[in-house]
Amino acid sequence: MRLPNSAHTSRPWRIHALTPDFRLEDVWSLPTPGGPDDFHWLIEGVAAGDPAQAPSPIARTLWALRWKVGELLGWDDPDSGVGSRVPTLRDRLPVDLREGPSGPEFATLPFTSLYLTGDEWAAEVANQTMHGVMHIGWVPDGTGGHRGQMAVLVKPNGLFGSAYMAAIAPFRHRVVYPPLMRQIDRTWRSRFGEPAPAEPERCGGTLTHIGQRAAASRWGS
Numbered sequence: 001m002r003l004p005n006s007a008h009t010s011r012p013w014r015i016h017a018l019t020p021d022f023r024l025e026d027v028w029s030l031p032t033p034g035g036p037d038d039f040h041w042l043i044e045g046v047a048a049g050d051p052a053q054a055p056s057p058i059a060r061t062l063w064a065l066r067w068k069v070g071e072l073l074g075w076d077d078p079d080s081g082v083g084s085r086v087p088t089l090r091d092r093l094p095v096d097l098r099e100g101p102s103g104p105e106f107a108t109l110p111f112t113s114l115y116l117t118g119d120e121w122a123a124e125v126a127n128q129t130m131h132g133v134m135h136i137g138w139v140p141d142g143t144g145g146h147r148g149q150m151a152v153l154v155k156p157n158g159l160f161g162s163a164y165m166a167a168i169a170p171f172r173h174r175v176v177y178p179p180l181m182r183q184i185d186r187t188w189r190s191r192f193g194e195p196a197p198a199e200p201e202r203c204g205g206t207l208t209h210i211g212q213r214a215a216a217s218r219w220g221s
Contacts (some may be wrong), residue, residue, distance in 0.1 A: 015153070025153045039148075
């Protein structure tokens with residue numbers, strides 16, 4: 001489900017003009033097929049997500065470890081976030097996006113919504129390691145339907161930020177993402193009354209687990 005960078009860069013997203021100094025870290029196809037009016041289900045689920053409730057015990061352990069290390073080392077202190085260590089990207093928004101809806105508030109994740117359109121949503125986060133953007137798009141699937149697509153863009157905070165991101169990349173791709181993507185598939189199917197595929201791993205059951213995929217972006221930023 002990981003896509004080449006061109007799947008993001010080739011589309012006319014508004015985010016391109018706002019992040020020329022950010023690096024595109026990951027692009028993922030989300031298992032969320034739907035119609036043109038179903039985008040709101042996806043963004044609401046992302047915003048409501050809680051990584052502490054991830055279906056994978058390994059992912060939950062990694063998240064608990066990340067929060068503990070961040071607490072001990074001060075990575076997530078208020079003075080390291082958006083509006084403190086780095087200016088918010090809302091300052092870069094054109095008038096139409098600034099005056100339009102920004103998107104939902106996050107229940108537990110440390111993201112802040114930037115802007116929302118009919119097929120595009122962006123949110124930002126910052127700490128001592130990086131300034132990151134999660135971008136969610138609603139793209140045609142070539143068969144008359146649509147699906148979600150997620151991109152993670154980052155600006156590392158110096159050499160330490162670059163080294164941190166490089167160190168956690170294997171965990172993101174091999175440990176955190178796969179179970180979360182499977183859970184997205186299950187919860188999305190459940191939302192629309194479709195049977196879920198067989199899943200050996202124990203999974204909980206609400207759409208808010210889509211938000212755990214968004215949380216995984218923090219491991220990618």
